[in-house]
Amino acid sequence: MKNLKINNRFTVELPADPNETNEIRQVSNALFSYVNPTKPADPKLIHASESVAELVGISKDEIQSESFLNIFSGREILPGTRPYAMCYAGHQFGNWAGQLGDGRAINLTEVEHNNQFFTLQLKGAGKTPYSRTADGLAVLRSSIREYLCAEAMYYLGVPTTRSLSLMLSGDEVLRDILYNGNPAYEKGAIVCRVAPSFIRFGSFEMITSRNELKNLKQFVEYTIKQYFPEIHGEPTEQYLQFFQKVADTTRDMILHWQRVGFVHGVMNTDNMSIHGITIDYGPYGWLENYDPNWTPNTTDSQNRRYRFGNQPQVAQWNLYQLANALYPLLNEAKPLEDILESFINTFDSDYKEMFLSKLGIFTSTETDSGLITDLEENLQLSETDMTIFFRNLNRIKKEDTAEYALEKIKDAFYIPEEIANNVLDNWITWFSLYLKRLETEELSDEERVAKMNAINPKYVLRNYMAQLSIDAADQGDFSLVSELYSLLQKPYDEQPEMEKWFAKRPDWARSKVGCSMLSCSS
Template sequence: MKNLKINNRFTSELPADPDETNEVRQVKNALFSYVNPTKPSSPKLIHASEEVAQLVGITPDEIQSESFLNVFSGKEILPETRPYAMCYAGHQFGNWAGQLGDGRAINLTEVEHENQFFTLQLKGAGKTPYSRTADGLAVLRSSVREYLCAEAMYHLGVPTTRSLSLMLSGDEVLRDILYNGNPAYEKGAIVCRVAPSFIRFGSFEMLTARNELKNLKQFIEYTIKHYFPEIKGEPTEQYLKFFKTVADKTREMILHWQRVGFVHGVMNTDNMSIHGITIDYGPYGWLENYDPNWTPNTTDSQNRRYRFGNQPQIAQWNLYQLANAIYPLINEAKPLEDILESFITDFNTDYKTMFLSKLGLFTSTETDSALMTNLETVLQVSETDMTIFFRNLSKVQKLDSVEKAMKKIQNAFYIPEEISLEILESWTKWFSVYLERLKVEDLSDDARAEKMNLINPKYVLRNYMSQLAIDAADQGDYSLINELFLLLQKPYEEQPEFEKWFAKRPDWARSKVGCSMLSCSS
């Protein structure tokens, strides 16, 4: 990998943990600890993204090299680099958790390629000083889910980390998948994740909680200098602009989540990126039937804090924690409060525009809010597949009858026999208004459908699809991982050869482990 241009800005400019032993501990007055990955016994490359490799300066030929295998499995260290784990804190499920840090992630290095900077990070590469009671390893099932999902999200147009490689470690890892006292050995695996940086809201929370204000000031100035160079002005002005930029980027990310029906599942402040990119794919899921109260996370099944419909409010709550963290550098609450208040106001405005565009409505009328609200209600009366409904809605034309329009979306219903009497009447009423509303649009039916199909994906990574790939991979068959990887690179295209994946969740997946609810070990 001769073209990798190493640039260790994070470790050369920020305070390091002077203790270089790999023992679990509280790490103070430092933003990271040096730590080497645990060497895997017999690594094997399952899959790698040529696109991401080229992004960071690795050629397709180099992917097949022994050097690539060794470096991105953690077996060898790149020359002129020192791997490290980051120290940060966070709020988990609304409660302050104190120091967290990279418990199963190790940053290999930062590289520069074509005037862009990327951090290369191994997930599942072994214990760090932040692993607490865990082993820092990852298993095949969670690694397949992360590897595929990050790339799926990128091609959906959702801000995200990227996936470079997926490897088997050759070692067995003990996991209790449902936290119910039934641990079992699983295949160990390692994913290489790529992002501009892995700086989180919790990175700033940690420094303020410990009153390390000198480090806080140094860290925010480092972050602005390298990742938000467009921000200028006096220090206090810069800090406020930084917060506003992070809020805006976060709002854009959440808007995309809601657009495609993605539920993160564990929106703790340590899982929120200052770049406004989706990080830490654990118990995530896509809505199958449209249900704003759905969360895929077993840990959250009672309170549903991180349910689909609550993601905008949680993003604001997390930003409030970030505001508290940088407040000591500003010492004035109102400017921060103004940004926080505008977050939801701006989100609601953007959400309305986005939702109407999913309906193929690109002008604005006074009845639009009611049309949206009524649709969100009727979508929940009987189980209706979100992805299939919105994709098929593009086939509805202005001069269609209500009956004809209904036929075009009917395969989105999970229980078709329910669509009768009262439920049918609700749909009839909604489609009657919608068809009249379409006539206000200047676009032709074909032009409108084309625009809608760039907004409403045909293919998303449903949990049952991931589980099928995981089950096959567990038997040594990686063909399904490759098939899904190819499918999800073009989620808005018809791809008739992959039509079988444009389908509702099968009945067997309704309550199967890994297909409905998942734990944080997922």
């Protein structure tokens, strides 16, 4: 890794845990603990992203080197670095959980390349002081899902961490996949994740909850200096600008989630990045049939707190917790409350604009809200595939009849025979209004389709697709991981040779573990 430019800003400038033993414990007055990865038994590289390697300063040739294998499996430590696990807290499913921290993630180092800074982090590299009752390891199935999903999100244009590498550890890891008392051994794996930093809302919650106000001030000012250099002014002004920036980028991220039908599944405050990027890919999923109440997380199956339709509200709630953590620096609630109130108001306005763009409508009118509401209701009258429906709207022309327009999107219906009687009438009524609305748009059909195709993906990482690659990988066949990786690099392109992946969820995946039911177990 001869071109990696090491820069250990986080560990040099912030307070470290003086206890360097790797024992499970409460850590106070520190933002991180030094800890080395557990050496894997027999690591093997499954896949690596050449574009991410280039991003951080690693050459294509170096990816195939023994040094790359050793460093990004945790077998060797990069010269001039000291790996560490971060200390943070969080609210989990709306309840204060206290200290959490990097229980199965170890930050290798920060690097600088082309005037950008990146943190390289191994997930599944072994126990840390924050592992609680766990072993800090990860299994192949969850690692494949994380590796593929982060890159899929990036190419969809969704703010996200990136994936550098996916490796087998050579170790067997015991996991209870459904938390039902039936643990089994699975193949261990390690993913190297890349982000500007892995600072979370919960990082600040931890400090404030312990009344470590000196550390809070130092940490907020460090974060602003290193990651938000555009922020200036008096300290209190900077703190407010920081919170506003986090709110704005978080809103943008959630808007993208709703645009592509992504459900994070576990939006705890410790899983929210201050950079407004998607982190911690656990029990996530893409909507198959359009259902605002759907969550892929079995742990959330009763209350559905993190369901698709509730993600904007949860983001605001999480920002409220961050505001509480920052409050001691301001001692004034109203400026923070104003930002929180504007979050949803601005989101609603942006959501309307985003949704209309998915329909190929790029000028908003007062009546458009009804068009959106009616469509959201229609999509739930019978199971309707979200990705296929919006993508196939590009087939419709202004001169089409409502009946012909409906015919063009019929592949999106899971049970076509249900599109009858009142359901059929509702669809015909909606398409009649939609076609009239398209006539008021100045764009030609060709121009409109080009813009729609850049907004509505044709290919997303459906859970059944990820599961197929996992099943093959369990048998030692990683070709499907590579195929899906290639597919997901061009999600908006037609890719005729990949047309088989532009399909509704197969019936066998409707209730299969890993396809419709997922847990946090990894």
